[in-house]
Amino acid sequence: MKKLLSFGLFCLVVFSLLTPSAWAQPQECPYKTAWQSRKDGIVITLTAIVDSLTIHNVSVNRGNCLAVRPEDYMVMGMDPMFQSLAAEVNSGKMSGAEFWKKMNEKYSPRLVPAKLGFGDTFQVVSSIDCKLLEIRVETDQGSWTTSFN
Numbered sequence: 001m002k003k004l005l006s007f008g009l010f011c012l013v014v015f016s017l018l019t020p021s022a023w024a025q026p027q028e029c030p031y032k033t034a035w036q037s038r039k040d041g042i043v044i045t046l047t048a049i050v051d052s053l054t055i056h057n058v059s060v061n062r063g064n065c066l067a068v069r070p071e072d073y074m075v076m077g078m079d080p081m082f083q084s085l086a087a088e089v090n091s092g093k094m095s096g097a098e099f100w101k102k103m104n105e106k107y108s109p110r111l112v113p114a115k116l117g118f119g120d121t122f123q124v125v126s127s128i129d130c131k132l133l134e135i136r137v138e139t140d141q142g143s144w145t146t147s148f149n
Contacts, residue, residue, distance in 0.1 A: 029144045031116075035132060041073055042126040044135060048116035055114040057138040058124050065130035066100045068107040073125040081106065100127060 030050040036043050044067075046055065060067045068076070076082050085102055088094040114122045126132065136145045 027142055030139060030141050031122075031137070031144075033135065033146045035148075037128070037132075039128070041128050042130060042132055043070070044124045044126065044132075046116075046122045046124075046137065048118055048120050048122075050141070051118050053116045054140040055116065055122055055137060056112050056140065057136075058108075058111060059136040060124070060126045061130060061133050062136070063101060063104060064097050065132070066103055066107075066127045067111065067124045068103075068126075069111055070123050070125050072107050072110060076103065076107065079106075096129065100130070 030053050031046045031048050034045045034047070036045075044058075044060070046058075058067050066073075082103065085094065085099050089096055089099045111124065116122055132148050134145060134147050136143065
């Protein structure tokens with residue numbers, strides 16, 4: 001009797017693993033991504049396609065490019081830190097990638113969290129000299145990476 005129960009339990013487990021509904025399906029990305037290059041920067045727009053979405057982090061080109069709110073991007077040029085670091089880049093003491101990483105450290109935490117409802121948009125601005133290759137977005141529903149050609 002024990003052997004029969006054990007065999008029955010074994011068959012039940014194997015059958016449940018072979019049933020497609022038991023396999024984990026990858027979750028669809030809960031937002032749509034669009035971007036536009038403008039003379040003053042690259043504007044990346046995320047539009048929620050679920051009822052509720054919280055964005056926890058946005059990274060452009062693995063943190064090598066700026067990712068800030070549009071209103072911060074407009075005033076960054078007046079920031080003494082920006083001016084000081086820009087002078088280091090111009091003199092060759094610092095690379096452009098190092099410059100944007102430092103600016104990200106200061107401004108990116110102000111981006112998030114962002115709570116969106118269905119159809120709401122969230123914008124991030126990156127510098128015009130950034131070649132947009134990848135955006136990584138971390139949300140309350142998982143993380144997604146979008147690549148561009």
